[in-house]
Amino acid sequence: MYLTTTHICCGGNKMLELKKNLSCCGGNSFNKTFQYCCLTNNNVEVRLKNQPCHSPPPTEAGPSEYVNCSGVLYRRGSGLNQCCGKDVYSLTDDNVLCCNGILYRNVPEQSECVGGVIYTQNQIKMLTCGSEVYDHKKQLCCSGHLYNKIKAECCGNLLLKYNNNQICCSSSTHAMIYDTKQEHLCCGHYYYNTSLWSCCAEHLKPTPKTDSYPPEYRLKPLTDLIPDICHKTVLFGKVESVVLRQKWRDIVLRVIVAVSELSQGTLLHVSLDHCSSPALENSMTYLWEENNRKYKPLSIPVDVTSDIHMFFTACDLNLMQALKRSVNTCSHMRHIHGVFSMQVHF
Structure with missing residues (x-):
């Protein structure tokens, strides 16, 4: 699955970042500034513009005349x-859906393509x-x-069976079973051995420290938190800065x-116990749980487009209802312990 606004698919199996003057020629890409796509004997190949294209005559997939699929x-x-x-296909065609480079016809209305799989309306809430x-x-x-x-x-990527005298230890990059x-x-x-570390x-x-506390919990992939987290008060929040005090x-x-x-854009000042809380990365977005104006991260970093849509x-x-609250002209800075409250105007 890819976004046609940011990537281009050549030959059905090669995905490239969409750049200016870049186009497909069979399973290859070419730069229309100094190259062209030549059709010879029902085959296509990339040629430099100063190279001839033999029978049939040179054919360049220009934006006004041809479309090169x-x-x-x-x-x-x-x-x-x-x-x-x-x-x-045409955007005006009915019951047609392009999914993962394959064109499907006669699909039910309101179908969606997710991860290369077509979902009907009754399946959209499935993963x-x-x-x-x-x-x-x-x-x-x-x-x-x-x-x-x-x-x-x-x-x-491992399976931890319950009641098997095993434990899962994980960070945002690795997960191990011991x-x-x-x-x-x-x-x-x-x-680790607490008598040594x-x-x-x-x-x-x-x-080793006698007064050290183990981590309270571990961050999990978003799909592992569903459906238990669905009925709790949560938010997707991006870490803007971290300071130790x-x-x-x-x-x-x-x-x-x-x-x-x-509202979207609201700035929250969250204080966590440094040692007993999971490590977080600047500029990454996590799922957070809110409880009495106290917040804690629950998930590993999420994709702000696909993961948020999947969660809702x-x-x-209702994702659209949540996004409507984002239409405002300012954001609020809130301290979770109520020490201060200020407004930041954009």
């Missing part, structure tokens, strides 16, 4: 014609695991395979979209 040339005919792999559609309330997807949600959970041991705790994706914000230190980690959090009365769809929430 993965090496197959079509008369443009209408400005509404679009490529889908090697096929062409995909590999090429299969599954009910996230009963099953979980680990590394492209489906499992019973009651008996296990995902640990990254056999449980006494006097051992997780520190990010490490499982201490942990602070998912980093190990060779200085003794044992506290002060974070300026910008609300992207919230399942609450918070799977949880049967």
Whole structure:
């Protein structure tokens, strides 16, 4: 799956970033400034503009005359014609859907293409695991395979079975399963001996401390949190800045979209216990839970387009209603402990 506004698909299997003067010629790309696409004996190949193109005469897929669909040339005919792999279709065609470079016809109305799979209206609230559609309330997807949600959970791409004397230790980049041991705790994706090491914000230190506290929880992929998180007050927030203040980690959090009365763009000042909280990265967006104006991150970094849409769809929430609250002229800075309140005007 790719966005036609940012990428181009050549030959049905090569996806390239869409750049000025870049076009497809069969399974290859070419720069229209100094190259052209030559059709010879029903084959296409890239030639320099000073190179001849033999029988039939040189044919360049110009924007006004032809449309080049993965090496197959079509008369443009209408400005509404679009490529889908090697096929062409019009935006005015009914019951037609381009999904992952394949053109489907006679599809039900309001169908969507997600991850290369077509969903009808009744399936839109379902998720995909590999090429299969599954009910996230009963099953979980680990590394492209489906499992019973009651008996296990995902640990990254691994499967952690319950009641198996094992533990999952994970960070935003790795996840590991260990056999449980006494006097051992997780520190990010490490499982360490507390008599030899201490942990602070998912980093190990060779200085054991008797007063150190283990991490309260681990960040999980967004799909692992659904549906349990659907009925809680949550928001998607981007970490704008982080400052350490003794044992506290002060974070300026910008609300992207919230399942609450918070508007998009609102700035929150969140204070977390530094050592016992997961490590967070600047400029990354996480799912946060709000409880009595206290916030904590729940997910690993999310994609602000696909993940947010998937969350609102799977949880049967109204994304457009949440976005309408974003139409304002200012953002508010709030301290979660109520120490200060100020307005920042844009």
